[in-house]
Each structure stands twice: as structure tokens, then as C-alpha cells.
Amino acid sequence: MFASAAVAMPPDVKAARLHWSGSGQAFVLQSLGETAVIGGSGEQYGLLERLGELLQYRTRTLDLVVVTDDRAANLSGLEGLVRHYRIREVLDVGLQYPSLGYAQWRDSLGRAHIPVYALRTGTSITMGTANLTAIGPDGVCGVPADCAGMMRITVPKKSYLITGDASQKEQREALFRPVKLSADVLLGDGTHDFLADFVRAVHPQLVETYGTRMAGGTRHLPNGLSESL
Template identity: 30%
Template sequence: LRRLRVREVPLLVVSHFHVDHVGGVAGVFRGRRVGAVVGPSWSEPPYGSAQVREAAQRAGAPLAPVQAGWRWRAGAVDLVAVGPPYPLRGSRSDPNNNSLVLAATVGGVRILLTGDAETEEQRAMLETTPAAAIRADVLKVAHHGSAYQAPEFLAAVRPAVALVCVGVDNDYGHPNAGLLDRLTRGGARVLRTDTDGDVAAVQAGGGLAVVRRGAESGAPR
């Protein structure tokens, strides 16, 4: 946020409460005004949920759980929660599969922000959500590019750009090579933060382009 010179955060969205998603939450508030915080109704694991709640309370920012159907607009940005359509219990990872999934429209470009939603939540969205609500130009690939992806979900999204947020030299095997190949064969331009550094999809010449900060922010190629 410092590097991008972000001074104000109108809305902080927490997809779920695993430490790799909330461990730095205090830094979002440091030196910035945060207008509001939203997260999923699923409040596990409790330690992560408490981190977010305490950071919001210290900053005086309202915190609310939201569900599928919630909507937020500001300027050219329109956010709609499309998942989870209902609480998922007994899945491979309930916190992941109750991730708050948002469809964002920014200047006419559709973006799907999937948190760590795995196969179970992806299929639940397919079963309950109109295909048009899932279709997106840009996909923030779920769960750091793990193997737990539903092929039919990726086919429904059909992104032109797929962005994989993943740590350098992680111990989980992320991102999965088969998934990257599937996305590429589906026509997506794939960028990943471990090798490309900061990445972004931008509008250019009436279409989409991708930019990356480069290896100094990620790992050498």
C-alpha cells in the first residue's frame, strides 16, 4: 500500500480469516483512513476473526459480516457478493469454502475476486448463481492457484486475464502447474506474483492489458 501510495481505503474486504489473509491487517489501518470493513459470516478460525475485529475497533471502523447478494458502490466501482451462496460445512476446508467471493465491475470491466474458495464453494456457486454473475474478464485465481479448482467453474468464468496471488518459495506447491496450463489453454493471460511481482490488469486501447512490476518484487525467473 505504501508503494502504491494508498492513503485511504474506503472499504476493506476480508475474504476469510486464515492468517495468510489477515496477518497484516493492522498495517492497512496504519497511517490510513479505512471507511468500513466487511467479511464473511463464517468467523473461523477465531484467532483471525479476532485480529480483524480488534484492528477495526481500534481504528473506529465499522465491521460487518455480509452474505451473497450484498452490494456496494463507489464511483466507477460496483461490488456484488456472489458467494458463498449458503454455509458449507464438512468440506475439505470450511474457512476456505466460506470465503467471501465478489464480482466487481470497474469501468465496465468484470473482475471475479474468489478468496480461497475451493472446489466445493465453486460448485455451489455454479448450482445457485446465474452464469452471467460468474463470467468475468479478470479472474483473481482462488486459493493461490491451488489444485482444488472445479474445471466447470473456470470454464464458466472464461477469463481473458488470470492473476495468481502466491508467495515466493511456498511449501504448498502453489500454483499448480496443471491449473496454470488449463487457464492458458482456455485463452487466459496468466500472471503470478511470485515471478511477476505486483501485477495489474488495465484498460488500454479499448481492451485489456496487463502490467507487472517485475522480478525485484517477486522471484527471479
């Protein structure tokens, strides 16, 4: 099992923290008592365990779940959240050709009476001192990596762009969208290389990968990101 990681906000901004869960593509954002899970995971128990540690097993409410990839490998871990937490709302990227796993996921949300909204370019939510804005996709398509959800997260004095497994085609499309791309930290899961033009547009101070596809030891970076590589 890979070590989990935390992206710590600057010391003078303790009201918001962004953590990599150590499980798949899932990040956990906490700000002023509110909590969001962003991404997905195929490791249901690993994700639940990490969430319990972060929330100290006291909080049973997730204010927001953002599903950036609706393939089975990401949804299976999120299913456990529906059973163990009260979820206030879900932003879901969707699938052009819904699978059985996706149908079961939406059925679980429906039975739990959890409102679901489409995750599309420009969708923006404020949570405590943090703001989450989708820089993609414009809609669903036949290849999930070509329409993966990409999120820009900002807090005072810091910004992050999480691309998940967005393909270079989706990165190229983002260059022409009416949304801000620049971010201090660019994060991807390593499935697809970052497009050079995309990196130039984001103009990050740090570019990093995360996720279970990586192997080796653990590196601690100056900005507080500690991840398995």
C-alpha cells in the same frame, strides 16, 4: 520477495485501477479518488509499503477493506491497516469458529470505531466507476476455503472475478447462486485448481493465478497483468 503486479484497466478508462499488491491475496482497487483493499496478507510491512507506493504516501484513508479469508495468514497483514489508515468500513467474511487472531482483529476494529458488515452472496458496493459484488459465501462454515469470499469487480468495458483460495466445493456452490459469474479475467491464488464447470460459467478471456505460492520469473501479459510466476 515476489514482484508486485498491476491489472490495468483499458487506456480509455483511467478512472479505475486494480492492482495485485504483491503480498498474499491483497488487491488494491482505486477509482475516482476512492480506495479499497480486497483480500488479505500475512506480510504486514510488505502490504503497507506497497499501499504507500500506490497512494504516494499522501492518502491516509481507505474507503473499504474486504476480508475474504479470516485465517491468521491473511489477517496479520490487515492489522497494520487499522493502525496506519482511517478505514471507513469493513466487509468481513467471518469464521464459524473464531480464533484468537480473529478476536484480536475484531477488537482492533471495534476500538477504532470502524463499522463491520457481513460479506455474503449478493453484497454489492459501488465505488467510483467500479462495482464490487460478492459471489460467495452464503455463510460461514467449518472449512474456510469452502466459504471463502469471492468478488466480481466491474468497471466500464472490463470485469474481474477474484476467487482467492476458494475450494472447488465453493466454486461448485457458486454455480447455483443468483449472481452473475461471467468475467473477462478470472484470478485465483493457485491453492485450488479451478473447477472446469466454474470456468465455463465465468467464460473468461484470461485465467491467471497470483500470490506468494508461485515461483520463477516474471511474465507480462497482453492485458497489462504483470505477475510473479
